[in-house]
Amino acid sequence: MSEAVAIDAKSIVQFCRFAREQGLSVGVQKTLLGLRAAAVLGAPASEDFKSGLRTALCSNQEEWESFDGIFDAFWHEAGSGHAKRQAERRSARATDHNPQSSGSLMSGVIGSEESEPGGSQEIAGASARERLRKADFSTLRQDDLSALEEIALRLLRQMSLRLSRRRRIANLRGRVDLRRTIRSSISRGGEPIDLRYQDRRPRPPRLVILLDISGSMSAYSLFLVRFAYALQKYFQRVDTFLFSTSLVDVTRILHSRRLPAALQALSQIAAGWSGGTKIGGSLAELNRLHGRKLHSGDTLFIILSDGWDTGSPELLAAELAAVKRRVRKLIWLNPLLGLAEYRPLTQGMSAALPHVDVFAAAHNLESLLQLERHL
Amino acid sequence: MSFPTPSGDGVQSVDAVVAGFETLGYIADRSLATAVYLATKLRKPILVEGHAGLGKTEVAKVLAAFLKTKLIRLQCYEGLDVSSAVYEWNYQKQLLAIKIQERSQQTVEEKERHVFSREFLLERPLLQSILIEDSSPVLLIDEIDRADEAFEAFLLELLSDFQISIPELGTVQARHVPYVVLTSNRSRELGDALKRRCLYQWIEYPSLEKEMRIVRARLPGIEETLAAQVVRYVQSVRQLHLSKTPGTAETLDCAQALTVLGRQQLDAMTAEETLGCISKSVEDTAKIRAAGLEHLLSSTPEA
Numbered sequence: 001m002s003e004a005v006a007i008d009a010k011s012i013v014q015f016c017r018f019a020r021e022q023g024l025s026v027g028v029q030k031t032l033l034g035l036r037a038a039a040v041l042g043a044p045a046s047e048d049f050k051s052g053l054r055t056a057l058c059s060n061q062e063e064w065e066s067f068d069g070i071f072d073a074f075w076h077e078a079g080s081g082h083a084k085r086q087a088e089r090r091s092a093r094a095t096d097h098n099p100q101s102s103g104s105l106m107s108g109v110i111g112s113e114e115s116e117p118g119g120s121q122e123i124a125g126a127s128a129r130e131r132l133r134k135a136d137f138s139t140l141r142q143d144d145l146s147a148l149e150e151i152a153l154r155l156l157r158q159m160s161l162r163l164s165r166r167r168r169i170a171n172l173r174g175r176v177d178l179r180r181t182i183r184s185s186i187s188r189g190g191e192p193i194d195l196r197y198q199d200r201r202p203r204p205p206r207l208v209i210l211l212d213i214s215g216s217m218s219a220y221s222l223f224l225v226r227f228a229y230a231l232q233k234y235f236q237r238v239d240t241f242l243f244s245t246s247l248v249d250v251t252r253i254l255h256s257r258r259l260p261a262a263l264q265a266l267s268q269i270a271a272g273w274s275g276g277t278k279i280g281g282s283l284a285e286l287n288r289l290h291g292r293k294l295h296s297g298d299t300l301f302i303i304l305s306d307g308w309d310t311g312s313p314e315l316l317a318a319e320l321a322a323v324k325r326r327v328r329k330l331i332w333l334n335p336l337l338g339l340a341e342y343r344p345l346t347q348g349m350s351a352a353l354p355h356v357d358v359f360a361a362a363h364n365l366e367s368l369l370q371l372e373r374h375l
Numbered sequence: 376m377s378f379p380t381p382s383g384d385g386v387q388s389v390d391a392v393v394a395g396f397e398t399l400g401y402i403a404d405r406s407l408a409t410a411v412y413l414a415t416k417l418r419k420p421i422l423v424e425g426h427a428g429l430g431k432t433e434v435a436k437v438l439a440a441f442l443k444t445k446l447i448r449l450q451c452y453e454g455l456d457v458s459s460a461v462y463e464w465n466y467q468k469q470l471l472a473i474k475i476q477e478r479s480q481q482t483v484e485e486k487e488r489h490v491f492s493r494e495f496l497l498e499r500p501l502l503q504s505i506l507i508e509d510s511s512p513v514l515l516i517d518e519i520d521r522a523d524e525a526f527e528a529f530l531l532e533l534l535s536d537f538q539i540s541i542p543e544l545g546t547v548q549a550r551h552v553p554y555v556v557l558t559s560n561r562s563r564e565l566g567d568a569l570k571r572r573c574l575y576q577w578i579e580y581p582s583l584e585k586e587m588r589i590v591r592a593r594l595p596g597i598e599e600t601l602a603a604q605v606v607r608y609v610q611s612v613r614q615l616h617l618s619k620t621p622g623t624a625e626t627l628d629c630a631q632a633l634t635v636l637g638r639q640q641l642d643a644m645t646a647e648e649t650l651g652c653i654s655k656s657v658e659d660t661a662k663i664r665a666a667g668l669e670h671l672l673s674s675t676p677e678a
Contacts, residue, residue, distance in 0.1 A: 048389055051409035059571070182469055
């Protein structure tokens with residue numbers, strides 16, 4: 001194969017930079033690994049060279065599958081080294097890598113109605129931040145979305161960190177620590193008189209989230225997805241489901257992709273559904289097919305829905321009770337609680353309430369952040 | 376064609392890896408062979424990721440056979456901790472020893488030193504891997520995605536220094552740095568620090584030709600037509616969206632089952648009988664039946 005770009009250390013480093021711009025997580029360590037791999041493989045411009053770089057620079061399936069395209073784009077730009085020059089120009093500018101905002105992705109879900117004339121134009125500034133925190137998700141405008149996105153992610157990550165710190169501080173006595181007991185027993189002639197205990201190792205709990213994506217709930221649910229995504233770092237396992245008339249397991253989507261790509265995939269799924277909501281039916285499906293996820297250990301269950309159910313309230317109550325039996329805490333988030341006049345009078349909602357531990361709103365960023373004390 | 380000498384430095388080339396693995400019954404494509412070659416040359420751990428039943432664990436086993444060295448396996452699970460993975464003291468033996476020593480004239484320090492000596496140390500896989508005397512072993516850390524973050528953090532330390540400190544004994548250094556193979560089923564995203572440190576290989580479902588070669592390599596006596604039927608069948612089943620898509624392990628199970636049953640060919644009735652080799656849940660079995668066994672057997676899978 002003819003190569004447009006000479007293969008030397010410099011071009012490999014530029015390739016790594018190019019790869020990073022295309023979304024691969026290639027840092028200094030991986031770049032060095034790539035250089036060493038190329039050195040060992042010797043033979044330039046062969047399939048092995050490509051395989052070697054791919055092995056050194058990728059870290060997961062998505063990067064692996066996109067690597068070929070990136071490799072060809074850089075090394076085989078028709079005789080002009082075009083991509084290489086692009087990379088050179090970009091490195092000269094040394095810009096920060098801006099995470100691609102997914103603000104535009106939400107617009108498909110949120111209606112494009114004109115916002116109230118009172119909406120202010122400036123995004124920066126503490127008062128604007130306050131406004132964004134309190135703004136109901138379904139009323140957000142296009143430009144606000146990206147700003148809110150940034151704020152939300154930052155705050156949610158901080159929440160995640162606080163939660164993990166909280167766990168570490170809690171000190172409970174656990175099992176007897178045999179090793180330390182024996183050591184102290186040596187001076188007691190072998191009798192384990194002083195018992196030493198192990199600090200109980202705090203195990204991060206699991207989280208199961210069910211998001212209603214029918215009709216108006218869609219906007220709120222897609223925002224709560226960020227919540228789920230950010231909390232992945234803290235919880236042992238976050239299982240996320242979307243539901244409307246039935247249940248869809250989207251956990252893998254959240255695991256494996258960067259947030260913008262995940263949100264795009266999810267909004268496509270959400271767009272495909274219509275018709276009434278079957279909360280009871282979806283819960284039944286959850287219990288039947290995914291019961292194992294609820295069973296294991298310390299599980300926290302969150303459901304976001306306005307409680308409008310086209311199925312029978314008895315089914316809803318029964319299935320919710322079944323879930324309640326298996327989890328540590330059941331949190332129901334209802335965006336309508338954000339409205340001052342709301343009372344949970346619908347059949348579905350009132351059937352569900354007796355089984356709910358925490359009934360809270362989730363209509364804006366502020367209410368999401370307040371969930372922290374329940375987690 | 377040169378064959379490798381028993382140490383990693385003897386691995387000559389990617390070709391040698393491909394050929395050597397094939398001799399041992401493992402069909403590796405060039406990409407995997409390159410990764411293995413780099414892992415042995417650079418002494419970097421390799422993370423092999425992919426769906427179930429695609430030969431990830433096999434890579435480590437074959438590598439150990441290829442390098443003529445020992446395989447040490449650590450099976451990860453949720454809650455795996457240092458005492459199960461690295462070492463543990465043999466408490467019962469220690470308590471007995473203390474009792475026995477009760478009347479002896481030794482000082483407390485001497486008794487302590489005796490009770491916390493190598494004799495009373497239970498070596499678990501990670502410690503074993505750094506204590507091997509003669510040559511670098513292959514350390515297989517299987518299903519690392521099932522262990523938790525705390526264990527990953529510990530593993531990172533080990534992979535950078537290859538030494539383990541045991542408070543009572545001191546620090547143990549590796550005599551020979553092991554070749555480390557990690558496997559993951561992708562049930563959760565691994566930590567960045569670990570991923571950065573490893574070479575990576577994603578194993579995909581094999582193509583028709585590759586799967587045929589695998590069946591021929593693992594079941595040498597099998598009839599060509601029968602093998603072709605089984606492979607085509609499983610490749611078609613993979614197009615259905617099952618909750619547990621069958622891997623090459625299932626293909627081999629099915630082929631072997633047919634041989635044991637003495638069937639010359641795979642027809643709908645035989646497929647129904649051996650459905651348990653391919654499908655691992657009630658829902659999947661229902662989906663396969665709904666798609667129609669006749670149809671699956673006769674359809675040519677997409678390339």
